[in-house]
Amino acid sequence: MRILHTADWHLGKVLKGQERTAEVGQALKRLLELVRSERIDLVLVAGDLFDRSVVSAEAEALAYEFFLGLFEQKVPAMVIAGNHDSRERLEALAPLLSLTGAKVLGQVRFAEEGGVVPFQQARIALLPFLSERRLVKALHLLEGDAAQWKAQYGLGMQKILQNLAQGLSSDLNLLVAHLTVAGGRLGGGEFTFHTTNSYALQPTDLPQRLSYVALGHLHRQQPVAEAPVAWYAGSLIQLDFGEGEETPRGALIVELEPGLPPQVHPVNERWGRPLKTFRLNSDSLDRRLEEVRTFAGYSKIIFEGSPSPGLRERLFKELPGLLEVEVETSPPDPNSNQPPAPPENLDWIEAYAQYRKSTGQAASPELLDAFRKVFAEAHAAEA
Numbered sequence: 001m002r003i004l005h006t007a008d009w010h011l012g013k014v015l016k017g018q019e020r021t022a023e024v025g026q027a028l029k030r031l032l033e034l035v036r037s038e039r040i041d042l043v044l045v046a047g048d049l050f051d052r053s054v055v056s057a058e059a060e061a062l063a064y065e066f067f068l069g070l071f072e073q074k075v076p077a078m079v080i081a082g083n084h085d086s087r088e089r090l091e092a093l094a095p096l097l098s099l100t101g102a103k104v105l106g107q108v109r110f111a112e113e114g115g116v117v118p119f120q121q122a123r124i125a126l127l128p129f130l131s132e133r134r135l136v137k138a139l140h141l142l143e144g145d146a147a148q149w150k151a152q153y154g155l156g157m158q159k160i161l162q163n164l165a166q167g168l169s170s171d172l173n174l175l176v177a178h179l180t181v182a183g184g185r186l187g188g189g190e191f192t193f194h195t196t197n198s199y200a201l202q203p204t205d206l207p208q209r210l211s212y213v214a215l216g217h218l219h220r221q222q223p224v225a226e227a228p229v230a231w232y233a234g235s236l237i238q239l240d241f242g243e244g245e246e247t248p249r250g251a252l253i254v255e256l257e258p259g260l261p262p263q264v265h266p267v268n269e270r271w272g273r274p275l276k277t278f279r280l281n282s283d284s285l286d287r288r289l290e291e292v293r294t295f296a297g298y299s300k301i302i303f304e305g306s307p308s309p310g311l312r313e314r315l316f317k318e319l320p321g322l323l324e325v326e327v328e329t330s331p332p333d334p335n336s337n338q339p340p341a342p343p344e345n346l347d348w349i350e351a352y353a354q355y356r357k358s359t360g361q362a363a364s365p366e367l368l369d370a371f372r373k374v375f376a377e378a379h380a381a382e383a
Helices: 021-037 057-072 087-098 132-143 153-165 285-293 311-318 348-358 365-382
Strands: 002-006 042-046 077-080 102-105 116-119 122-127 172-178 212-216 222-226 229-232 252-255 263-266 275-281 298-304 322-328
Touching: 002 021, 002 212, 021 057, 042 172, 042 212, 077 122, 077 172, 087 102, 122 153, 212 252, 275 285, 285 298, 311 322, 348 365
Parallel strands: 002 042, 042 077, 077 102, 122 172, 172 212, 212 229, 275 298, 298 322
Antiparallel strands: 002 252, 116 122, 222 229, 252 263
């Protein structure tokens, strides 16, 4: 069995006002070509098809075109929701996309409720992204009382995985999941709160009966476990300036055969326009300006020191690929013994305040109060 493993499309991504959807669309067209040329039997999409719950019509159309392209080649797909996707919307679209041969799961289902799907000689467990609050609800359904699992994400996820493992067979078993495995390296641009230690599973938490684990969530293409073999496919394109140009990403072709270890082949192609950060100061500005101007992708400039009046406007006028200018008046002190608190140790209000401070625009008490009210409303609506 030959599988194409992909994830983290982020259709609808807008970076500093620049729409990236067309770049993702070109990558999806290339995936369709690979499906044909590599004789793929099944496509696995491990979450974050879209960058947010509501995206442009163009972004949605490109996703539908991809699945129609698979349908024309008679290749089915297994699709799960990521933390950026609207779970409810994907569930609503599932009957429509099933006409193309795609099995779409927005909400977590247990093994006996369709969380494990047969395909040829394989059994495939599907695990969409599950937040801590929703995990509590899921375990309440599974065990009757989930209060003991609050703030114990890893233990709760182990229960979910054990349930899904009950639906596996003795031949080929796969898991498609959108989550964080401890030891995985961030690619940059991920939503930090859903990749911290409180949301991370240990590689040993993955059921040993699995032949392969197709992961989405981290934007860096990488293996994270050997038994069972587990890989992140990585994002299709470079999504954020935090992602280095050299960071591997794209898609994986996986060969599976009962009784043999999976053969994983990274697709060595670079899709989308590259992103690069240039650090300049008053001494190097004029000398390196041509380097920034001729860069083929989108650029960000970090200016070290105090800029002259009108410099920002000049840079945006002269550099058409420039998306952001950040002024760093005082570089970080490498000898500082007071690093910022890790996100998992902050509540959401503190984290938002820290984020605003990191951008050089500290949040006022009025803004924090407004954020607190919106957060409470959103939390109440989800609960």
